[in-house]
Amino acid sequence: MLLQLAIIGILIALLPLSYVFVRGSRDKYRKLVWITAFLTLDLIMFGSFTRLTDSGLGCPDWPGCYGHSNPHAAMEPIAAAQTALPSGPVTHVKAWIEMIHRYFAMGVGVLIIALMVLAWVKRKELRQSPWYATGVLVLVCVQGAFGAFTVTMKLQPVIVVTHLMLAMGLLASLIWLGSRNEAPHAVAPRAAGLRWPGIVALTLLVIQIFLGGWVSTNYAVLACTDFPLCNGQLIPEMDFRHGFTLWRQLGMTADGNYIPHSALVAIHWVHRGFAFVVLGYLAWFALRARRLEGLTRHARWLLAVLALQLATGLSNIVFDWPLIAAVAHNGGAALLLILLLRLNYNIGLATRTAGAAAQPSVAARAT
Structure with a gap:
């Protein structure tokens, strides 16, 4: 075999x-x-x-x-x-x-x-x-x-x-x-100023991908069946302790009991709430990056995929988790990761170029 x-x-x-x-x-x-x-x-x-x-x-x-x-x-x-x-x-x-x-x-x-x-x-x-x-x-x-x-x-x-x-x-x-x-290709020297914002954007996305995976693997996508409220409430009843206990069997609590619905609501609500933080920050980052040479194309694609993620995420709730939208939502997360990595790599090129240019200037002043 x-x-x-x-x-x-x-x-x-x-x-x-x-x-x-x-x-x-x-x-x-x-x-x-x-x-x-x-x-x-x-x-x-x-x-x-x-x-x-x-x-x-x-x-x-x-x-x-x-x-x-x-x-x-x-x-x-x-x-x-x-x-x-x-x-x-x-x-x-x-x-x-x-x-x-x-x-x-x-x-x-x-x-x-x-x-x-x-x-x-x-x-x-x-x-x-x-x-x-x-x-x-x-x-x-x-x-x-x-x-x-x-x-x-x-x-x-x-x-x-x-x-x-x-x-x-x-x-x-x-x-x-x-x-x-x-x-190597030309990147605007000013792109070096986006080094830390780019790292923060990538970190936020990784956390959100984990939260999205936690929603999917716990089958918590439909724990909230409406939007922008969750089951008719802005802050519904939630069980964070059971929802975010990592080591447990599927559909069970760590004690071996069936996981309560409020725990699934907590999983869904955290992913949904953090999504707006990530969406806002990545949109701000992309808007800044698109003005700079060497980052424009990837930044525009980042904005487009963010819009796709918002649409597929909402459709999962509004249309009761259609398979094609759910798969597209997972693929969109991977595309966001690719685009942020490309942007961070190009920003790194600008940072290294700026550092190399600064060394002769320092040497000239010392002389």
Whole structure:
């Protein structure tokens, strides 16, 4: 079974690898980084689709499905589980969704292995340490381990959220690596003044992504069924203690009782309230950044994706959590992360340029 799964992962990775290595371009490493980053974004969105369709336990073992490499070979145990619990987490459709997600993840893993090998082989030509690409491989291995824990620990919320945050961290690492391998371009020197605002914006977004993942994994999206109020109240009854207890089973409190609705309301309300803080700050940051050379394009995209996030977030409440809007909301969070990383990287270029320019001036004054 493990050999079959490995072959599937290699076959999935062959198409993007062929595109990179068969074409005559000399810049293979950079292209492989960006293709892997793009597929990682797709994987994050398909992961959200897997979670939102309640397919996370479509195959309740790991890495295969009832000891097989594909759900077709496991038709009998899947049918038995579906017959015993027709509304349960195991169905033929959910099993395929879960396994396609795993196949896709293995393909991305193969691409990152190829990326690391290429970084070591071409380390002199690339003129950068191959240890960064090696670190990305370590990160994807840790991510895979938490993917296994997600199944074996029956969708325990803190494990699922950690799996999500590691996926976002993997995407961020690939975006940063891709940015480092691009040709430097002009950035307005004044952009250096946005260094700390950019770091704050990125920090706020990471917190909000965690809160959004906590809402999703606890199925608290519809805990508040109206907007701008929450169940007809500005400040509803909320149970923060049970809502934000990290180590507990899905749908349960740490004491083993069913989680109260007020705890789900607390989870939803905190995410909703903090969203306005993040939305306001990121909009202010983007408006400042769009006036500066080298930041304009990414800043405009940031404003556009912020509008998309607001629309999809509200539609989840108003239209009772439509699947396409929920997946788009998860993808929008990843896009915001990409754009903020690109902006922070370019601001870093301006900061380094300003520092290099200041050194001759200091030396001249000393002379």
